[in-house]
Structure formats: structure tokens, C-alpha cells
Amino acid sequence: MSAGKYMEKKRECGIRDIFRRTFFIDFIKGLMVTLRYNLSKSVTVRYPDTEKWVPFPRYRGVHTLNRDEKGRELCVACELCARACPTKCITVVPMEDDTGRGIADRVAKVWKVDLVRCLFCGYCEDACPTFALRLGKDYERACTDVSCALLDREELLGPAEVPWSFDGGVVVGARFERGKGGIKVAADLSDEKSPWFERQ
Amino acid sequence: MLDSALILELAIMFIKVFVVGSVLFALPIPLTWLERKVAGHIQVRLGPFRVGPHGVLQPLADMIKMLLKEDIVPEKADKWLFRLAPIMTLVPTFTVFVAIPFGDKVRIPFTGREVALYISDMNVAVLYILAISGLGIYGIIFGGWASNSKYALLGGLRSAAQMISYEVAMSFAVIGVVMLSNSLSLVEIVKSQSGGFLHWNFFYLPVGPLWFIIFIIAGFAETNRIPFDMPEDEGSLGAGYHVEYSGMRFAYYMLAEYVAMVTVSVLAVIFFFGGWNPPFNLPFHLTGETAMFVNGGWNAEFLNLLAAVIPLFWFAGKVAVFIYSFMWIRFTLPRYRYDQLMRIGWRVLIPLSMVNILVTGFMRI
Incomplete structure (x- = not known):
């Protein structure tokens, strides 16, 4: 079958159809659609420059180890997270400590996670009996060296950029910083902007 | 021999060529943006x-990136032709502008000297433009052939077939304009459309709009823009005829494409939308000649300047609308298939324009 024949499918031949084809009505409709989009606001989140997306509370970002309100470590080094991990990327070495560092007299001597292997499934978080381990809102883990993907206890215990009290699911103002230690996008949590799906 | 008047004339000519050339070279910079x-x-x-x-x-x-790129010439390419092809595309697109009028004769303030806002007013400008813009296709075919690449060759072949097909429809559309305006000179064509937008060729009902549609469809095909950008169909040809080009030679092709887009916009404005004529009649006739009688002295010189600038403003504004619609359509329509393209050219546009010539002829009796 020639290509020409393939083209000639049955057409309607009403007055309306002839009118529509003579005056390029469909073409003009299409142009109007693109013109509307052209004049509408863009949905782009201007990420590294002035805006940053803060994920929802259930987002599974980089691990955080948390403390209770008295500042004691919640982790009791039960190793359930290490057991639950499908990629075996968590290493926990427990030790005894009754100086009040943790909530029990068993604390983690070593607690480290290898983010190269981690697939952010959140099983560790589910396994944790004391809510010490939670996957946080941090997603900027690009670096030039694999060693920065190995996080240990001290780093994970440090204060998170976005505290748990901040709900997330919003775009906030941000500042792109280029320093000696690399680049960083500093979020300004007080400057809340509309999320991209509510723009236009 | 060389007297001062002739030297002045030559200097003005060189200045005009230089201004038009540099504007055309600079224009793709804002246009890509x-x-x-x-x-x-x-x-x-x-x-x-x-x-x-x-x-x-x-x-x-x-541009900096383009300049710093390695200029690759494929080993098995026809090297001389490969280097020549981008220039062959670029030169005709620029040469077309020799015949294009941007405005009428204007009087330069404080000198009383008249300068025409076009490089030359040929009496066969329409033929000249069709001939020269037809030459640009050689660059594309040469580029496709010399690259020694199947994709480039296919792109070149497609563009040859496409441009030859649409050249016919475009020439017919231009014949229609010539019939409406009774002249082959672009300046005369524009002058015949003066006096309000109802005198524009586009509003010569019912044939005017039809000529315009034929012209603009053929123009889109001639400039290889979507929806007729067969030669550079990235889906099936990589990038078409310029797939082997890199660096500045590739930039030449891009430059030529943008200038061709400007050419078609300018021609559409001149042929159908009255060139530099305003869309409505001004309450007073503002030209350098009459302005001299208004107040004399400095005021008249100011009016002279205004009379020189306003037509350019109208011309540029109309061209800008067309350039925007080129881009607008590019991001609205998908690409036609090759057989559809040929079908539109030979089975729709050419018969339509033949009928339209008959109708126009009867209307002009």
C-alpha cells in the first residue's frame, strides 16, 4: 500500500468540517493553547539560585540519629537497623556507657552508614524501636570523593539543616553558596514560597 | 572622474551595506535568546x-563555546566542498537584503540630503530575491554531499526535493503579489499598499489572504523550519545535512537559518502587510517634504527625523510579529512526514495557487 493511500482515511464532509479545514480552526486552537502557556507563569523551581524544595515529612533522605529532649542519644545500639537493611550498609558496634550519654546504658560505639550502597528504602527507620534513626530531608549528597558517602555517628547526630518541627512539602527561598569546601544551597526556612504544582 | 558627489554617494552606499550587514550578523544573537x-x-x-x-x-x-570548539573535518569528506558549503549557504541569505527596502527616501536632518533606506531599488527585485534565495539550497546540498555521511546526504537530498517543490508555490505566491501591485520592484510594491491597512495586499479579499497563506507555508518550507524541517529531522537523521559540522561552520548554518527566517518575515511584511506603511492614516501627512513647511528651522528638522524613524518602527514591528509567530508555530506543531510534505507542496499549494492566479487575474481586469 502506498503512503498516499494510507493517508486517505475516510473523512467527514459536513459543512462544519469544511469550514474547520478551510479556516485552519484546529491549527488556530493549537496556537491559542501554546499562547496561553506562553503567557502563563513558569513552574520552574529556580533551585540552586534562589529557591529550594523542602520535601514532605515522610521523605526518605539521608539518615539522621536523634536525641531526646534532654539531649541524650536515643540509639540503644540494638542493631535491628543493621539486620533490617537489605544491602547491609549499616554497621553498628555497641558499647556500655552509664554516663548518661544515651537513654539506656548501651550506646553505639560505632554507627556508620555507607550511602553508596544504601537504597533509601526506610526499613532501618521502621525497625528502630526508639525512633533514634530517621531518614531526614537532606538530598544534596553530590561530592567528588566516595569517602563523603560514608557517614558516621558524629555527623548523623549533628543538627539537621531542616529541623523535624518544620513540616516541609514547600519551596523555600535559598542562596547558592560557592565556598572552599564546595558548593552549598542554603535554605531560608522563613521565606516560604508556593510549591511548583500550585504555580501557573 | 571622481568628484566629491560621487565619493559621497559611494561612502553612503558603503555605510548602508555595512549597517545592513552588521545588523544581520548581530541579529541571530538576540533571536537565539x-x-x-x-x-x-x-x-x-x-x-x-x-x-x-x-x-x-x-x-x-x-558563541564563545562555538569559537573554542574543535573544527572537525571528517577524514573521508570532500574537504574543499565541506569548507565551502556553509559559506555558500550564508552568502545568498545576506545577498538577498541588497534588494530589500526598509523604508522610503528620508531627509537627513541639518543637511537636506536625501538618503534611501534601501541599498538598491531594482526594477526586478522580486526575481532577484527568488533567484538568490534559491541559491542557498546549494550550500545545504553540498554540505550533505561533502560530509560523506548517510544522514547528512539524506538531509541534503530531502532539502533539495523540498526546496524545489516549494520554490514553485512560493514563486506563484509572489506572482500573485506582482499582479496585485502591478510591479516587480519592492519599493513600488510597498508604495502600492500605502493608505491604511485596507490597502494592504493581505486585505485584497478574497485572494489576498490565500496568497499570504500559500506564501507563508512555502516560506516555512524554504527556511527549513518546523513543521517542515525535514532536512534536519533529528528523530530520523541525527541532525540532517549539518550532522558532521561543528564549531564555527555549524554556527554559519545556524546564522543562515536565522537570517533566512528574518528574510521570509521581511518579505511577508513587504508583500502582504504594507512594508513600512502605517496601518492607519495619520491625520497629517508626515514627510520630510511637507515638514519643511510646518514651522521651518529646528522643528522641521525634528519632524524630518521623526518621519525617517517612524516607518522603520512600523517595519520592524511587523517583522517582529512574524518572527515571533515563526517561533510560536515551531513550538506548536509537530513535524510533517516526508510524503505529507510533498503532498502539501504538489497537490495542494500548486493547484491552489494556479486557481488563485486565475481569480486574481479576473479581479484585476
């Missing part, structure tokens, strides 16, 4: 934003 911005906003993005405010310096950054 604009095209990417329009693309971005139609797709609800922002487009370039990081180099300069709203990304206006992006074309310059691109």
Missing part, C-alpha cells in the same frame, strides 16, 4: 536564566 525564551515559556519553563539578567548573555556564552 528569544527563541529559547519562547520555547521555555511555551513549555512552562523559564529558558536560559543564569548568564546575565534573564539569560540575555547566553548567546554570547554560546
Whole structure:
């Protein structure tokens, strides 16, 4: 079958159809659609420059180890997270400590996670009996060296950029910083902007 | 022999050529930026934003990138032809502008000297433009052939077939304009459309709009723009005829494409939308001649300047609308299939324009 024949499918031949084809009505409709989009606001989140997306509370970002309100470590080094991990990327070495560092007299001597292997499934978080381990809102883990993907206890215990009290699911103002230690996008949590799906 | 009047005449000519040439060379810089911005906003993005405010310096950054790129000539390419082809595309697109009038004769303030806002007023400008713009296709065919690449060759072949097909429809559309305006000179064509927008060829009902549609469809095909960008169909040909080109030679092709887009916009304005004529009649007739009688002295010189600038403003404004619609359509329509393209050219546009010539002829009796 020639290509020409393939083209000639049955057409309607009403007055309306002839009118529509003579005056390029469909073409003009299409142009109007693109013109509307052209004049509408863009949905782009201007990420590294002035805006940053803060994920929802259930987002599974980089691990955080948390403390209770008295500042004691919640982790009791039960190793359930290490057991639950499908990629075996968590290493926990427990030790005894009754100086009040943790909530029990068993604390983690070593607690480290290898983010190269981690697939952010959140099983560790589910396994944790004391809510010490939670996957946080941090997603900027690009670096030039694999060693920065190995996080240990001290780093994970440090204060998170976005505290748990901040709900997330919003775009906030941000500042792109280029320093000696690399680049960083500093979020300004007080400057809340509309999320991209509510723009236009 | 060389007297001062002749030297002055030559100097003015050189200045005009220089101005038109440099404007044409510089024009793709804002146009690429604009095209990417329009693309971005139609797709609800922002487009370039990081180099300069709203990304206006992006074309310059691109230019630096192009200049620093390695200029690759494929080993089995026909090297001489390969180097020649981009120039062969570029030169005709620029040469077309010799015949294009941007405005009428204007009086330069404080000198009383008349300068025409066109390089030359040929009495066969229409034929000249059709002939020269037809030459540009050689660059594309040579580029496709010399690259020694199947994709480039296919792109070149397609563009040859496409441009020859649409050249016919385009010439017919131009014949229609010539019939409406009774002249082959572009200046005369524009002058015949003066006196309000109802005198524009586009509003010569019912044939005017039809000529315009035929012309603009053929123009889109001639400039290889979407929806007729068969020669550079990236889906099936990589990039078409310029797939082997890199660096500045590739930039020449891009430059030629943008200038061709401007050419078609300018021709559409001249042929159908009254060139530099305003769309409505001014309450008083503002030309250098009459302005001399208004107040005399400085005021008249100011009016002279105004009379020189206003037509250019109308001309540029109309051309800008067309350039925007080129971009607008590019991001609205998908690409036609090759057989559809040929079908539109031979089975729709050419018969339609033949009938239209008959109708126009009867209307002009």
C-alpha cells in the first residue's frame, strides 16, 4: 500500500468540517493553547539560585540519629537497623556507657552508614524501636570523593539543616553558596514560597 | 572622474551595506535568546536564566563555546566542498537584503540630503530575491554531499526535493503579489499598499489572504523550519545535512537559518502587510517634504527625523510579529512526514495557487 493511500482515511464532509479545514480552526486552537502557556507563569523551581524544595515529612533522605529532649542519644545500639537493611550498609558496634550519654546504658560505639550502597528504602527507620534513626530531608549528597558517602555517628547526630518541627512539602527561598569546601544551597526556612504544582 | 558627489554617494552606499550587514550578523544573537525564551515559556519553563539578567548573555556564552570548539573535518569528506558549503549557504541569505527596502527616501536632518533606506531599488527585485534565495539550497546540498555521511546526504537530498517543490508555490505566491501591485520592484510594491491597512495586499479579499497563506507555508518550507524541517529531522537523521559540522561552520548554518527566517518575515511584511506603511492614516501627512513647511528651522528638522524613524518602527514591528509567530508555530506543531510534505507542496499549494492566479487575474481586469 502506498503512503498516499494510507493517508486517505475516510473523512467527514459536513459543512462544519469544511469550514474547520478551510479556516485552519484546529491549527488556530493549537496556537491559542501554546499562547496561553506562553503567557502563563513558569513552574520552574529556580533551585540552586534562589529557591529550594523542602520535601514532605515522610521523605526518605539521608539518615539522621536523634536525641531526646534532654539531649541524650536515643540509639540503644540494638542493631535491628543493621539486620533490617537489605544491602547491609549499616554497621553498628555497641558499647556500655552509664554516663548518661544515651537513654539506656548501651550506646553505639560505632554507627556508620555507607550511602553508596544504601537504597533509601526506610526499613532501618521502621525497625528502630526508639525512633533514634530517621531518614531526614537532606538530598544534596553530590561530592567528588566516595569517602563523603560514608557517614558516621558524629555527623548523623549533628543538627539537621531542616529541623523535624518544620513540616516541609514547600519551596523555600535559598542562596547558592560557592565556598572552599564546595558548593552549598542554603535554605531560608522563613521565606516560604508556593510549591511548583500550585504555580501557573 | 571622481568628484566629491560621487565619493559621497559611494561612502553612503558603503555605510548602508555595512549597517545592513552588521545588523544581520548581530541579529541571530538576540533571536537565539528569544527563541529559547519562547520555547521555555511555551513549555512552562523559564529558558536560559543564569548568564546575565534573564539569560540575555547566553548567546554570547554560546558563541564563545562555538569559537573554542574543535573544527572537525571528517577524514573521508570532500574537504574543499565541506569548507565551502556553509559559506555558500550564508552568502545568498545576506545577498538577498541588497534588494530589500526598509523604508522610503528620508531627509537627513541639518543637511537636506536625501538618503534611501534601501541599498538598491531594482526594477526586478522580486526575481532577484527568488533567484538568490534559491541559491542557498546549494550550500545545504553540498554540505550533505561533502560530509560523506548517510544522514547528512539524506538531509541534503530531502532539502533539495523540498526546496524545489516549494520554490514553485512560493514563486506563484509572489506572482500573485506582482499582479496585485502591478510591479516587480519592492519599493513600488510597498508604495502600492500605502493608505491604511485596507490597502494592504493581505486585505485584497478574497485572494489576498490565500496568497499570504500559500506564501507563508512555502516560506516555512524554504527556511527549513518546523513543521517542515525535514532536512534536519533529528528523530530520523541525527541532525540532517549539518550532522558532521561543528564549531564555527555549524554556527554559519545556524546564522543562515536565522537570517533566512528574518528574510521570509521581511518579505511577508513587504508583500502582504504594507512594508513600512502605517496601518492607519495619520491625520497629517508626515514627510520630510511637507515638514519643511510646518514651522521651518529646528522643528522641521525634528519632524524630518521623526518621519525617517517612524516607518522603520512600523517595519520592524511587523517583522517582529512574524518572527515571533515563526517561533510560536515551531513550538506548536509537530513535524510533517516526508510524503505529507510533498503532498502539501504538489497537490495542494500548486493547484491552489494556479486557481488563485486565475481569480486574481479576473479581479484585476
